[in-house]
Amino acid sequence: MASQQIDPGTKPIDLRPLPFEGTWGSASTIARMAAGDIVQKQLDAEGALEGLSKKEAKKLVNERVGAASQELAATLADHIRASGRFASVDAVNGYINIGYDADATTNRLVSEVMQQHDTYGHAAPDSRNTRVMIEHSQLNTHKAAHVGHLRNICLGVALTNISTAAGFTTMPVTYIGDIGRHVIKCLWCYSTFHAGEEPREGISRGRWLGEIYVEAGMRLNYRKDVVDFLNRLIKEDTSLGEGIDRVLKNLWNNDDPVDGEDIAYLLGKVTNVGEIVPDELTDADVMMPFFTLLGDYLRGAAIEAEQSEEENSAAADRYAEWTQLHDTIDWWKQVPAWIDAEKATFQLWENHDPDFYQLWETTRDWSMDELKAIFEEFGATFDVWFTESEVEDEGRAMVRELLDRGIAEISDGLPVVKIDEKLGLEQETYRTMPILRSDGSTLYSTKDLALARKKFENYDIDQSIWVVDVRQSLYFDQITRILELYGFDDHAANLHLGYEFVTLPSGIMSSRKGNAPLLEDVRDAMISRALDVVQEKNPTLALEEQEQVSRDIAIGAIKYAMLARDGNKVIVFDPDEALSFEGHAAPYIQYAHARACRLLERAGVSDADVLAALPETSFAGQIPAELSLLQQISIFPEMVQRAATEHRPLHLTNYVFELAKRFNDFYHEAPVLQEGIDPAVRQARLALVTATRITLRNGLSLLGIVAPEQM
RNA sequence: GCCCGCGUAGCUCAACGGAUAGAGCGUCUGUCUUCGGAACAGAAGGUUGGGGGUUCGAUUCCCUCCGCGGGUACCA
Known part of the structure; x- marks a missing residue:
């Protein structure tokens, strides 16, 4: 042939x-x-x-x-x-x-690494000739950040680093949620129940605001939470029907006049396993005595379950939940008034009430201090800080323009864009997007439209990337299409980089109920655990250094956990597992780096020494472990490019792990400083160790992870 | 209903359309007169959810079915 x-x-x-x-x-x-x-x-x-x-x-x-x-x-x-x-x-x-040829190829590779040093793996700066704005870490003021936000921060930081290294001109920006329903709720609760108070010892004002926000949610949702609890009880507890008889009899005998119709209603729902709807009660006050008496039954059931020694904690759980809800049973009758008050607070904002504005600004600063600290700790820096409050008015103006140009229309009393219709699509695809509330207040879409326009008009960018939870993908498709109708016709110019959310082993987390581990708590737990290990492994290190190293390890472990999973996979964040310092995790990689540093320190050679000796260094006669390590080092630049073009830091987490693994293998197979090693071999291996150290450090650095020299 | 995503070892996850589908954890067995054991070596563990198709070749691309999750006009 x-x-x-x-x-x-x-x-x-x-x-x-x-x-x-x-x-x-x-x-x-x-x-x-x-x-x-x-x-x-x-x-x-x-x-x-x-x-x-x-x-x-x-x-x-x-x-x-x-x-x-x-x-x-x-x-x-x-x-x-x-x-x-x-x-x-x-x-x-x-x-x-x-x-x-192993000798020549290795020599070329090692001298490339040595010469480029901190930039090995990087393309020439700005060589892509493309300006990309990456918006990430859209944290809110007046609200605590939880572990779900960590994924966003880690991804944003890594993507920024990687894109820059790959030759893109990168502008990282953030967009702070400093106004919106959550702020109003928080400030309503603050001024109604906590005005003039100071946070307790050891708690920052920003964190305190987060707690107040949670409290606001609990107050405003109280009726819903009670009814949800009851409805769950009706479904799950099959003997509730019998138990409820006693409760209702007590209710009849009670001196308080209660509405018989309501009691019949509740009884009907319980016995027929129906769903209670608060609005169907004629007298909402019946709930308070009813709920209180229900506790007798639940307590009895819990004690019974305990005595029967069954491994059934459901009854106990229900009683605990009841206890918690019952502690604030007097909230029940206040909820409607609170909801009205919260709405009135919103009007204060909309009417630019000076006192309210003052309060907003002050509390906003408290939160901002908190956010800055978080960003600094996780290595996020931004060229521009956008805020929701700054684009509200521009958003309204843009809505007017969209209406004037016939892109938007009034439907059911509010401005919307019927996207499919405007694009001439037969099949329901982008649906209809509301772009302003009927009362004239702004929606997310109002603000995002204006912000997107602003980005392109004021910053001369070629591409704008949103790093946001994947649940917003339809939302961003809609925004992109409206922008297209508006006149931004470059399809690739706006890119939503979605990522799946983070859940706990126990289920979805929500910051409203405050059941998600807070970002700060997770961080503190990680650091404290890391410190224990460092003190055990390296007791001679100065305390100050132990603390610094512990931070590097803890933050690195968090970042690695957040990045080492593809974006379209849900992360089940198990604090115990994340705290593990073994296996496929950042500490393993940092350890390999520290080992290489220690080896070079003992050898007493500097990078300059190694580089100077390269022309006379022979890499002939390599053993497999050396070759394997070199091959991994050589593909680093290619991996950086791939991670950047695919927007997947995952490629680099895998890469550095593999590199560390091969180094550890080399470490065991190829002695460097031990007695009897041929000086020529020793020289070659020292060069290899140096190249590995540099590459490991550069790789971790792109992921936003510090590589300590000792740990 | 429609749209999007996921399904790979007991568990958590990898694998530019290429050679024998790989790691970590867990289980079992080994390696130390240690250049730092936070390490290394070995074993066991697979019909890549099922079925079609495209291709010389499919975990990867297309279709379909099943299961799970998410989204679906004044929530963020």
């Missing part, structure tokens, strides 16, 4: 790293690709395929193609070998494996 039968026009000459270790080289699949065509043609010419079913024909081709590709690969290998340009050329399994 002659090589000229191959049509180079249709078959790319692909080179890929060899899938096995022990050889410096690349592989090409060209023979396999070409063999398919050739065999097909041959069989056609022979007429061997005639009368065969498609499946049978395929089977025949398949049988022949293996041998044919090997034959072709061998022929091609002979040609390539004859050129004398490669250390080895082999045909294996129909692949052409090209081997390089």
Whole structure:
């Protein structure tokens, strides 16, 4: 079979790293690709395929193609070998494996790493000639950040670093939720119940506001929470029907006049396993005595369950939940008034009430201090801080313009864009998006439309990326399409980078109920755990350094956990597992780095020494562990590019883990400083260790993870 | 209903359309007169949810079914 039968026009000459270790080289699949065509043609010419079913024909081709590709690969290998340009050329399994000269290749690689040093793996700055704005870490004021927000911060920081390293001109920005329903709730609760108070000892004002926000939610949702509890009880507790009899009898005998109709209603719902709807009660006050008396039954059930020693804690849980709700049973009758008051507070904002504005500004600053501290700790820096409050008016103006231009219209009393209709789509795709509330107050969409326009108009960017929870993907599709109707016709200009949310082993988390682990708590727990380990492993280190190292390890562990999972996978955040310092996690990688540092320190050689000695350093006679390590170092620049273009830091978390693993393997297989080691080998290995250290550090750095020199 | 995502080892997750589907955890067995044991080596563990299709070749691309999660006009 002659090589000229191959049509180079249709078959790319692909080179890929060899899938096995022990050889410096690349592989090409060209023979396999070409063999398919050739065999097909041959069989056609022979007429061997005639009368065969498609499946049978395929089977025949398949049988022949293996041998044919090997034959072709061998022929091609002979040609390539004859050129004398490669250390080895082999045909294996129909692949052409090209081997390089280990000494020269290694020398070239190591000197590249040594010379570029902190920028090894990076493309030339701004070489992509593309300005990208990355919006991430959209935290809220007046509300505590929880672990779910961590994923966003970690992703945003890593993407920014990686994009910059890959040659993009990157502008990281954030967009702070400093106004909106949550702020109003918090401030209503603050001014009604906590005005003039100071936070308790050891709690920052920002954190205190977060607690007040949670309290506001509990107050405003109290009726709903009680009714939800009752409805769950009706469904889950099958003996409730009998138990409720006593409760209702007590209610009848009570001196308080209660509405018989309501009691009948409640009884009906319980016995028929129906759903209680608060509005169907004629006298809402009946709930308070009813709920109180219900406690007798639940307490009895809990005690009974305990005595029967069944492993059934449901009754106990229910009683505990009841106790919690009952503690504030007097809230029940106040809820409607609170809801009105909260709405009135919203009007204060809308009417630009000066006192309220003052309060808003003051409390906003408290939260901002908190946010700045978080950003600093997690290495997030921003070129621009956008806020929701600053785009409200621009948003309203843009809505007017959309209405004037006929893109938006009034439907059911509020401005909306009927996107599918405007785009002429038959099938329901982007639906209809409301862009302002009927009372004239702004929605997220109002503000995001104005902000998106502002980004392009004021910052001369080519692309705008939103790093936001994947649940917002329809929302951002809608925003993008409206912008398109408005005049931004570059499809790729706006990109929503979604990521799945973070849940607890016990279920979805919500900051409203305050049942999500707070970001600060998780961080503190991680740091304290890290400190314990550092003090155990490295007791001679100065306390100050132990603390610094513990922070680096704890933050690194959190970041790695958040990044080492593809964006479309839900992270089940198990604090115990995240606190584990073993295996596929940041400390393992940091440890490899610290080991390399220690080794070089003991050897007493500096990077400059290694670099200066390179021309006389021989890398001949490498053992497999060395080659494997070098191959991993060599693909770093390629991995950076890939992570950037695919927007997937995951590629780099995998990369640094693999690099650390190969280094540890090398460490065990290839002694450097031990007695009896040939000085030439020692010199080569020191160069290798240095290159590894640099690459590990650079890789971690792109992920936003610090690589301590000792730990 | 419609749209999007996910389904790979007991568990948590990898795998530019390429060679024998890989790691970590867990389980079992080993390696130390240690260049830092937060390490290393080995074993066991798989019909890649089911079924079709495209391809010389499919975990990867297409279709379909099943299961789970999310979204679906004045919530953020």
